[in-house]
Amino acid sequence: MSTILDVCKLANVSKATVSRVINGTGQVKESTREKVFSAMQSLGYRPNRLAQALATNKTHTIGLVVSDFDGIHFGLLLKQAAASAEFANKQLIVTDGHNDPDYEYEVIMQLEAQCDAVILYSRTLTDDHIQHLHQQLTIPIVVINRDLPEQLFHSVSFQQEDAVKLMMSHLLDNGHRKIACITGHMMNPTGVARLNGYKHSLQQLDINVDEKLIKHGAYDMKSGYQACKELLSDGIKFTAIVAFNDCMALGSLRALTESGIKVPEQVSIIGIDNDPVSEFFTPRLTTVELPIVDMTKQAVELAITLCEETKATHSYQYKGLLIERESVMPVNVTTRD
Amino acid sequence: MSTILDVCKLANVSKATVSRVINGTGQVKESTREKVFSAMQSLGYRPNRLAQALATNKTHTIGLVVSDFDGIHFGLLLKQAAASAEFANKQLIVTDGHNDPDYEYEVIMQLEAQCDAVILYSRTLTDDHIQHLHQQLTIPIVVINRDLPEQLFHSVSFQQEDAVKLMMSHLLDNGHRKIACITGHMMNPTGVARLNGYKHSLQQLDINVDEKLIKHGAYDMKSGYQACKELLSDGIKFTAIVAFNDCMALGSLRALTESGIKVPEQVSIIGIDNDPVSEFFTPRLTTVELPIVDMTKQAVELAITLCEETKATHSYQYKGLLIERESVMPVNVTTRD
DNA sequence: ATTACCAATGTAACCGGTTACTTTTTTGTG
DNA sequence: CACAAAAAAGTAACCGGTTACATTGGTAAT
Numbered sequence: 001m002s003t004i005l006d007v008c009k010l011a012n013v014s015k016a017t018v019s020r021v022i023n024g025t026g027q028v029k030e031s032t033r034e035k036v037f038s039a040m041q042s043l044g045y046r047p048n049r050l051a052q053a054l055a056t057n058k059t060h061t062i063g064l065v066v067s068d069f070d071g072i073h074f075g076l077l078l079k080q081a082a083a084s085a086e087f088a089n090k091q092l093i094v095t096d097g098h099n100d101p102d103y104e105y106e107v108i109m110q111l112e113a114q115c116d117a118v119i120l121y122s123r124t125l126t127d128d129h130i131q132h133l134h135q136q137l138t139i140p141i142v143v144i145n146r147d148l149p150e151q152l153f154h155s156v157s158f159q160q161e162d163a164v165k166l167m168m169s170h171l172l173d174n175g176h177r178k179i180a181c182i183t184g185h186m187m188n189p190t191g192v193a194r195l196n197g198y199k200h201s202l203q204q205l206d207i208n209v210d211e212k213l214i215k216h217g218a219y220d221m222k223s224g225y226q227a228c229k230e231l232l233s234d235g236i237k238f239t240a241i242v243a244f245n246d247c248m249a250l251g252s253l254r255a256l257t258e259s260g261i262k263v264p265e266q267v268s269i270i271g272i273d274n275d276p277v278s279e280f281f282t283p284r285l286t287t288v289e290l291p292i293v294d295m296t297k298q299a300v301e302l303a304i305t306l307c308e309e310t311k312a313t314h315s316y317q318y319k320g321l322l323i324e325r326e327s328v329m330p331v332n333v334t335t336r337d
Numbered sequence: 338m339s340t341i342l343d344v345c346k347l348a349n350v351s352k353a354t355v356s357r358v359i360n361g362t363g364q365v366k367e368s369t370r371e372k373v374f375s376a377m378q379s380l381g382y383r384p385n386r387l388a389q390a391l392a393t394n395k396t397h398t399i400g401l402v403v404s405d406f407d408g409i410h411f412g413l414l415l416k417q418a419a420a421s422a423e424f425a426n427k428q429l430i431v432t433d434g435h436n437d438p439d440y441e442y443e444v445i446m447q448l449e450a451q452c453d454a455v456i457l458y459s460r461t462l463t464d465d466h467i468q469h470l471h472q473q474l475t476i477p478i479v480v481i482n483r484d485l486p487e488q489l490f491h492s493v494s495f496q497q498e499d500a501v502k503l504m505m506s507h508l509l510d511n512g513h514r515k516i517a518c519i520t521g522h523m524m525n526p527t528g529v530a531r532l533n534g535y536k537h538s539l540q541q542l543d544i545n546v547d548e549k550l551i552k553h554g555a556y557d558m559k560s561g562y563q564a565c566k567e568l569l570s571d572g573i574k575f576t577a578i579v580a581f582n583d584c585m586a587l588g589s590l591r592a593l594t595e596s597g598i599k600v601p602e603q604v605s606i607i608g609i610d611n612d613p614v615s616e617f618f619t620p621r622l623t624t625v626e627l628p629i630v631d632m633t634k635q636a637v638e639l640a641i642t643l644c645e646e647t648k649a650t651h652s653y654q655y656k657g658l659l660i661e662r663e664s665v666m667p668v669n670v671t672t673r674d
Numbered sequence: 675a676t677t678a679c680c681a682a683t684g685t686a687a688c689c690g691g692t693t694a695c696t697t698t699t700t701t702g703t704g
Numbered sequence: 705c706a707c708a709a710a711a712a713a714g715t716a717a718c719c720g721g722t723t724a725c726a727t728t729g730g731t732a733a734t
Contacts, residue, residue, distance in 0.1 A: 001449060001475050003720055014684050019722055026723090027681055044473065048450045050387045050396075051720035054689050059387075069416040079406040082433045086440075091447075094431045096419045103423075110428075112338060113385045113690090136381065138338050221617045254617045277614060280558045280591045340690055351714045356692055363693090364711055388690035391719050450720090 002043040011039035022047055049091075053114075061091040062303050063115035065108055067124045069096040072219055072245060073145075073273065073292040077121065080293045084300035090116075101125050108133055108141075117303040119144055123188050140306035144299045145292070147189045154306065155315045156299040160190055163288050163320030164197025167242050167270045170286070170322055172205065175331035176240040176268060180213045182227045182252060184244040194244050194272075212236050217248045224251025232259055239267060239331045246271035246278045246287055253281060253327070268328040272320065283326035291318050339380040348376035359384055386428075390451075398428040399640050400452035402445055404461045406433040409556055409582055410482075410610065410629040414458065417630045421637035427453075438462050445470055445478075454640040456481055460525050477643035481636045482629070484526045491643065492652045493636040497527055500625050500657030501534025504579050504607045507623070507659055509542065512668035513577040513605060517550045519564045519589060521581040531581050531609075549573050554585045561588025569596055576604060576668045583608035583615045583624055590618060590664070605665040609657065620663035628655050 007018045013032060020026040021036040028036075039045070053059040064081050066074065078094060085092035093115065097104025101124045111118055119142045120130070134141055134153055143155045171179055181198050184191040199209050213236060215227035224243055228251065231238065243249035249271030256263050263269055263283055271278060274289035298316050306314075344355045350369060357363040358373040365373075376382075390396040401418050403411065415431060422429035430451065434441025438461045448455055456479045457467070464485065471478055471490055480492045508516055518535050521528040536546050550573060552564035561580055565588065568575065580586035586608030593600050600606055600620055608615065611626035635653050643651075 005720080015721075016685080016723075017683060020683090023722085027683090029682060032682080046446060046449070048391075048720050049447065050391050050450050051689090052722080054385075054387050054391055054691085055720080055722045057689075069419050070412045074412060075407045078433075082406050082435065086435060092432065095429065096415075098419065098423060109383060110386065112383070113387050221614065225617070250614075250617055254619065257619045277558065277587075280562070280587055281618065282591065282594045342690080352691075353693075353715080354713060357713090360692085364713090366712060369712080385690050388719090389692080391721090392690080392692045394719075 001048075002045045003048070004045075006043055007036065007039045007045050010043065011036045058307075059091075059114055059116050060089070061093055061115045062300065062307070063108075063111040063118040064092060064094045064121070065097060065104065065111070065118060066094070066121045067097050067104060068099045070220075071096075071121065071123070072247070073275075073290070076276070076292050077296050080296040081119070081300055084297050085304075088300070088304045090304060097122070097124060099124055101129060105129055105133065109136065112137055112139055115139060116307040117142065119299050119303050121145060123185065123190065126187075127189070140303065140310060142299050142303045142306070144295060145190070145290075147193055152313065153315075154302060154313055156295045156302065157315065157317050158290055158295065159317060159319045160193035161197040161200070163272055163290065164194045164242065164244075165201050166320050166322055167272060167288050168198060168201035170324075170328060171240045171242065171268060171270060172201065174240075174268065174328060177207060177331075178210075178213070178238040178240070180215070180228075180231050180236075180238040180241045182215050182217045182224055182241060182243040182248045184217060184219045184248075186216060191244065198242060210236075213238060217244070217251075219245050219247060221247045221251035221254070224248025225255045226251075228252035228255035232256075232261075240328070241267060241269045243269065243271050246273040246275035246285060249285055249287070249327075250275075250278065250281055253285070264327050264329040266332065268331075270328055274323055279325070286325045286328040287323050288320040289323050290320060294318065338385075339382045340385070341382075343380055344373065344376045344382050347380065348373045395644075396428075396451055396453050397426070398430055398452045399637065399644070400445075400448040400455040401429060401431045401458070402434060402441065402448070402455060403431070403458045404434050404441060405436045407557075408433075408458065408460070409584070410612075410627070413613070413629050414633050417633040418456070418637055421634050422641075425637070425641050427641060434459070434461060436461055438466060442466055442470065446473065449474055449476055452476060453644040454479065456636050456640050458482060460522065460527065463524075464526070477640065477647060479636050479640045479643070481632060482527070482627075484530055489650065490652075491639055491650055493632045493639065494652065494654050495627055495632065496654060496656045497530035498534040498537070500609055500627065501531045501579065501581075502538050503657050503659055504609060504625050505535060505538035507661075507665060508577045508579065508605060508607060509538065511577075511605065511665060514544060514668075515547075515550070515575040516577045516579055517552070517565075517568050517573075517575040519552050519554045519561055519578060519580040519585045521554060521556045521585075523553060528581065535579060547573075550575060554581070554588075556582050556584060558584045558588035558591070561585025562592045563588075565589030565592035569593075569598075577665070578604060578606045580606065580608050583610040583612035583622060586622055586624070586664075587612075587615065587618055590622070601664050601666040602669065605668075607665055611660055616662070623662045623665040624660050625657040626660050627657060631655065 004018050020028050021033050082092050095107050117140045121144045143153050145158055183195055202209050217223035217227045241252050249269050271285050271287040274287050278285035295318055341355050357365050358370050419429050432444050454477045458481045480490050482495055539546050554560035554564045578589050586606050608622050608624040611624050615622035632655055
């Protein structure tokens, strides 16, 4: 690996001049520029980014931290983040927190010297953790898909409660009253907000919230499957399931199918996310879209903006959109009670 | 962000001493060690990794480059890589190549100063590209899931052709003779090897290879879906489909279901990967497992080993394992011709 | 021809660490 | 108590760049 000194020797100029050529700064005579260029060329020289970063205190890198690499919208999120970052000529470095808040906290603190900004998609950190990070870090932090108590940080969030209300309305409009609910983790605000959406929707119609209809999942197919199995073995009647993401909805679809229960004829299912796989199951899953791609794009753009200007708190909020497919139908009169 | 100098002042010692305390090297009196520790503590000091890397020429980081962030085994791969890296106390930095060989090449070259080793999971780079990289780079590179022409590089690979032969045997054993094939990209060795597996399996039984039964996909559900639709609209008879990954198998399952064709009663389907979602479709997909988790673990361990000792070429090869579920059944006699 | 100015380049300090080498302090021994 | 050896701490160069400032040389104006 050749260094700037090798280029200096070959082109017979000083470090400063080479640096000027690399960065296109200052005044350099055309002939020397060419000399330097061809020296760089023939050496296959590439400036050492670490050294550049150290000298300039600019890394041209944005960090993306997710709680876990098999997270929910993971694929779309990463893909869009990578695309947006490249578009802005920034390096993206992606890390996960192994679902461990302490580790995740440490990872982020470590990232400080390596990034100009951090995007955080966390489901394990508490609000306090994030608050602390925000105070400690000298680089901006953009929190994505998370409801913060107040608009203290830069954030790109989603109207969680309203989205669930949208799901519920769709079911309620179709005559469903006994609606089972498969939630996500309850330690973070997202799960709580969504559950509120479920409960409030029922309460608005004076329908009793039956705790036995609520099962806690972990956002993956298996837990959706298991939650549904429990629901069935509990022997409680229900005509529809709201799942707090598509994966769990699809897991429960499988559980129902296995038990010989027809979807949507006997039980309707609605998910949230609009996960790309949802369209390929039979029946195609009705869902509320969580526009993770747009949100990610926004988050990256915001992060990049913040690298240059540290302005006031920015925050953006997105909302859900119902995507009707085939997993919901009007409640079957014979099954109604 | 405090630096080593801040610690020096507070603890009233020199940089060298602080450095010794940080790294546990050299002789330091217990009392000064404590002094330095508490100074670091109260400042919340964290050594700047960039500076450390520059000084030592060791980054304690391994780079993972994938061609595209929605790649095939992507989730499992990243998760395992992250876990293995953390276990060895290495930082993992993940980047994608936007499916563009030139960009990917450049990304890898850029990584040189930032990593001690690179793991490459590429489906866009040609063998020549990889060869070049290998020559240019001063850090070791481990190629995963890719058949290299000769054992020139460190690699963790998979017996692609044999795996497809395994799939084919399973179908052939079940009496299938008209077997449609949904391939992946044909510009890289994996696709070619797999297609050879398909053709050779047939040839061994003196069955004609009918090019009309071969459709090219792109390893995602949509392309599997489309390939199958084409197969159907072409009006060619087939009793089974081999797809070169589970996603495409599941896409074709959907296409068949949509067209009212029963799987496996009328058409059998077999995939490869053992993608976690395969179990949740109905029927559960029969597949050949590609042990990506084990392979990844091996690759990371190899990469880490190579950071210390640059030894002879290591290579590991894994093979497929048939996982029988419900998407394959003996050919229906009435449909046989 | 002198001066002034500006373009082109070089010098050296700096970013935040590590480390070979040197100096100072402590300890042990006769 | 003197002195050698060992332990502890400091000094300064270095990693590979950037950049403020200094220097050089050429050109136009006087």
